[in-house]
Amino acid sequence: MAEVLGAVSSIVTLLDLAGKVIEYLKSASHADDDRSRLRDEISSSVAVLMMLKARLSPTSPHVTSLQTTKTLAAPGGPLEQYKSDLQTVASKIVPSVGTGRLKVTVDKLAWPFKTTEIKALIASLNRQKTLFNLALQDDHLSISLALQGSTDALGAKIDNVTNDLDNVKQGQKGMVHIANSTDWPELTVPVQTEAQALEEKRRIEEWLSPLNFWITQDDTLRRRHKDTGGWVFDALEFRTWIDSPGNMLWCPGVAGAGKTVIA
Known part of the structure; x- marks a missing residue:
């Protein structure tokens, strides 16, 4: 329950901050294209966050699972990263409050971002929005894979590791052959057995992705x-x-x- 309350509190904070950012994005001068794209991206994320907040309510007919909620609210997770992106924008465009009056006049607010910075921000915000959409579907597996990179990237890493292990095995066999065909009796090379190679591959795969697919499937079936x-x-x-x-x-x-x- 504490995890759910924490996630809801984080979303409420994000919605409040996003509202302020959107309001000032409307007031900023210059860089109309960049400003519009950033505003639209944040606005679309707000809609998803509002649905997610409703989904976390105990009275919702489709309550998001605790596993998914924990992933969203984890340190460095999607909610925290989204907040960091919003704060980056807010720190440059939202006027700070001084001695009873705004230090920056909104209608004179200049655009403080470069196009490259906007592209990076929009990409990051969009990535978090994608994870929020997956959370609406309670797709914890896809969220976890996305946080680690992507399914394709994960598969590529495992394939690369497997190829490297095969190359190591072939290299060791070649070194043993050379040692046996020379007059260097003191040269000894440890040969990695097939079982050792498979065990090492298994440990690397677990390190790359400790996910238990059966748990995710069971969680879905229970609902x-x-x-x-x-x-x-x-x-x-x-x-x-x-x-x-x-x-x-x-x-x-x-x-x-x-x-x-x-x-």
Whole structure:
């Protein structure tokens, strides 16, 4: 419960800060394109955060799981990173309060960012918004993978590690062959067995991704009720797909519609 209250409190703080930033973005002069793009990005994130706040309510029919909530509110997590990005913007455009009056006149506020800075900020804000959308779907697995990089990046790392291990094994075999074909009896090279290589590969994979996919799947299944998604099997689109080998059934839906549970 404490984690949920903490996450809700963080979202309320973010919504308040985002509102101030959006208001001053409307007042800043110059750099209209950059200002508009940044304002639109923050505005779209606000809409997602409001839905996420509602989803965290105990009275919501689709309460976000504790596992997902902890990931969102973790130190260095999406909520904290989003707050850091907003504070970066606010520190340069929101007038500070001095002795009873604003130190900066809003209508004279100059644009303090370079285009490259805006691109980086928008990219970061968009990334956090994507994670918030995944949280609306209670897709903890995808959030965790995204925080570590991406599914493709993770797979590439594992493939690279596997290739490196294979190269090491081949190199060791070659060194042993050289040692056996020379007159250097004192030269000894330890040979890595297949079992040792597999064990080392397993440890590296666990280090790259300690995720337990069964826990995530079990969490999703526990939120499923009897006959959930039964209507899908009666849909004409589904029956047509079943009778058409090789075709792909595309199932779009808004965040929180239940795509993960139905799948």
